[in-house]
Amino acid sequence: MQNNTLFLNLNNEVFIGFGKGIGKNVIDQNRFNTALGWRFNNNFNIQIGYLNQYVIKSDGIKTERNHTLLTGLTYNMDFTKKKK
Numbered sequence: 001m002q003n004n005t006l007f008l009n010l011n012n013e014v015f016i017g018f019g020k021g022i023g024k025n026v027i028d029q030n031r032f033n034t035a036l037g038w039r040f041n042n043n044f045n046i047q048i049g050y051l052n053q054y055v056i057k058s059d060g061i062k063t064e065r066n067h068t069l070l071t072g073l074t075y076n077m078d079f080t081k082k083k084k
Helices: none
Strands: 005-016 027-041 044-056 063-075
Touching: 005 044, 027 063
Parallel strands: none
Antiparallel strands: 005 027, 027 044, 044 063
């Protein structure tokens, strides 16, 4: 991606539980996120978007849906650069 570029970020995460403590449903939650961002350069970008979090309670019947406004600021520090 080039510098000074508008971009779209789409994510979907499914959280699956395992082990003895699992109730009636192995799927714990699902998070879908979409954001619009601007890349200033290789190390710096900003994003604003929407997160829909769907949570399945431990009884496997009750659910919760959360709507969230996301903002993100990313700065990548490069510790591999060597001094000249």
